[in-house]
Amino acid sequence: MSERELWERYQRYLCVVPSVGFTLDVSRMRFPADFLDRMRPQMDKAFADMEALEKGAVANPDEKRKVGHYWLRAPQTAPEPGLQKDINDTVAAVHAFAADVHAGKVKPQKAQRFTHLLLVGIGGSALGPQLVADALGTHADKMQVAFFDNTDPDGMDRVVAQLGDRLAETLTLVISKSGGTKETSNGMLEAARAYQAKGLDFSKHAVAVTGAGSELDNHARKQGWLRIFPMWDWVGGRTSVMSAVGLLPARLQGLDIDGMLAGARDMDVATRQRDALKNPAALLALMWHHAGGGRGTKDMVILPYKDRLLLMSRYLQQLVMESLGKELDLDGKVVNQGIAVYGNKGSTDQHAYVQQLREGVLNFFVTFIEVLKDRPSGAFEVEPGVTSGDYLLGFLLGTRRALYEKGRESITLTVPDVSARTVGALIALYERAVGLYASLVNINAYHQPGVEAGKKAAGAVLDLQRKVTKRLGEAGTEARSAEQLAADIGLPDEVETVFKVLEHLAANPDRGVVRSGGPSPAEARYRVK
Numbered sequence: 001m002s003e004r005e006l007w008e009r010y011q012r013y014l015c016v017v018p019s020v021g022f023t024l025d026v027s028r029m030r031f032p033a034d035f036l037d038r039m040r041p042q043m044d045k046a047f048a049d050m051e052a053l054e055k056g057a058v059a060n061p062d063e064k065r066k067v068g069h070y071w072l073r074a075p076q077t078a079p080e081p082g083l084q085k086d087i088n089d090t091v092a093a094v095h096a097f098a099a100d101v102h103a104g105k106v107k108p109q110k111a112q113r114f115t116h117l118l119l120v121g122i123g124g125s126a127l128g129p130q131l132v133a134d135a136l137g138t139h140a141d142k143m144q145v146a147f148f149d150n151t152d153p154d155g156m157d158r159v160v161a162q163l164g165d166r167l168a169e170t171l172t173l174v175i176s177k178s179g180g181t182k183e184t185s186n187g188m189l190e191a192a193r194a195y196q197a198k199g200l201d202f203s204k205h206a207v208a209v210t211g212a213g214s215e216l217d218n219h220a221r222k223q224g225w226l227r228i229f230p231m232w233d234w235v236g237g238r239t240s241v242m243s244a245v246g247l248l249p250a251r252l253q254g255l256d257i258d259g260m261l262a263g264a265r266d267m268d269v270a271t272r273q274r275d276a277l278k279n280p281a282a283l284l285a286l287m288w289h290h291a292g293g294g295r296g297t298k299d300m301v302i303l304p305y306k307d308r309l310l311l312m313s314r315y316l317q318q319l320v321m322e323s324l325g326k327e328l329d330l331d332g333k334v335v336n337q338g339i340a341v342y343g344n345k346g347s348t349d350q351h352a353y354v355q356q357l358r359e360g361v362l363n364f365f366v367t368f369i370e371v372l373k374d375r376p377s378g379a380f381e382v383e384p385g386v387t388s389g390d391y392l393l394g395f396l397l398g399t400r401r402a403l404y405e406k407g408r409e410s411i412t413l414t415v416p417d418v419s420a421r422t423v424g425a426l427i428a429l430y431e432r433a434v435g436l437y438a439s440l441v442n443i444n445a446y447h448q449p450g451v452e453a454g455k456k457a458a459g460a461v462l463d464l465q466r467k468v469t470k471r472l473g474e475a476g477t478e479a480r481s482a483e484q485l486a487a488d489i490g491l492p493d494e495v496e497t498v499f500k501v502l503e504h505l506a507a508n509p510d511r512g513v514v515r516s517g518g519p520s521p522a523e524a525r526y527r528v529k
């Protein structure tokens, strides 16, 4: 297509959401002229499914749950008055609590004011807060935010070291919907130890966001934590950023959560429209379907040309892949669905993997995110008449063109700025697109049966470790091989796991296991110190 024809196509398919100043351009997707018409019956069903979901139908059949993240920004649309009240009360409580913290009414044990925030959570209980904090944060925020989002001891040590003595002014939020996620409870215990090491009572610095009656809820109550905020079973972890999970840390940081909710609400209005050409979430879902033939054969490369949106790809990775990556469809048929998501930011990636995108294996489509506003003020010309921001746009358009020339498809989202409103709108856009796409390919977007297998297997590894260390203790100073120890504990076939566990213990001198013998697994011998 010539540049002139592309301009015509750009105008024909441009989807505009004036309330958030947002546009979606699908002109560089090579879908055939009749594609949208052909997809209409499936799209109509997707709209009907979505309407039922918003009205409170059980949209997650496996877990028999309602799916209510859209109600979070429009409580009046929640199907029961009790839910509306819960949402309104929680937003009000978040505002009131944050105001008290900022004013020093809620204060730390041995300091005047909380100035820092440590968020302990993982997956949906961290990724949304991380995206929002990074996209909207500044050096002048009311509180600076740090995260424990893994059970990596060194990762946590590094955060604690960076906080240093400011731990005394740090409010820790432990966020877990289920309240039983191991990484998060480990993070909580590690955080408590760090406070204790400084002579501080963790419970006087701790707040929980969790489901009523969860392990975390019970623990926080028993220990008399500062506060507990609710997390509801009708909100999925990966769509929880507009519940207390995301609102509380954002408001404590000093961000405009009402703006974020309003942006999401405006996008929700736009994405409820039944005309796919006017509905950016529907158009996005249709483009994903076109790109990957409804089977996810093409990866989604997210390329925001803005540092503040760096975490978009990580956030979308969970939202898209945990929602769509399913073995079975809603009829129980094996489909192995999904769309792989990766990305970083432009133009940085032009000096990394864009080479492959232009010339290598054609297994992807790109989503460019363009931000019109360069910086709050003070344009600086790096060359006569040209700013760094002009370069950023030049690189975006240049890459888009270079990819198109080689038959590589792309979508472009444009937002006026990176503000609370646009971040809320982008999140809402993708939440809806994922839901609509799931209907198009007939899968349940709201459960995650696959992650349980890894959790169970991890639990089995730790049980095995307990048995091995007990056996090592009984063997005293006698050095034994992994093979012998596996046989000793009655699990001879688990020898590889026994070996890996022993290597890990021996690599950490304070664990009390000494390795001797040769470098190969068969030669290695282990004993207690």
Ligand SMILES: O=P(O)(O)OC[C@H]1O[C@](O)(CO)[C@@H](O)[C@@H]1O
Pocket (backbone or CB within 6 Å): 122, 123, 124, 125, 175, 176, 177, 178, 179, 180, 181, 184, 237, 238, 322, 448, 451
């Ligand atoms: O908030 P929770 O219950 O700690 O769960 C954290 C994450 O773990 C998962 O359940 C996957 O293991 C995600 O869906 C969820 O966002």
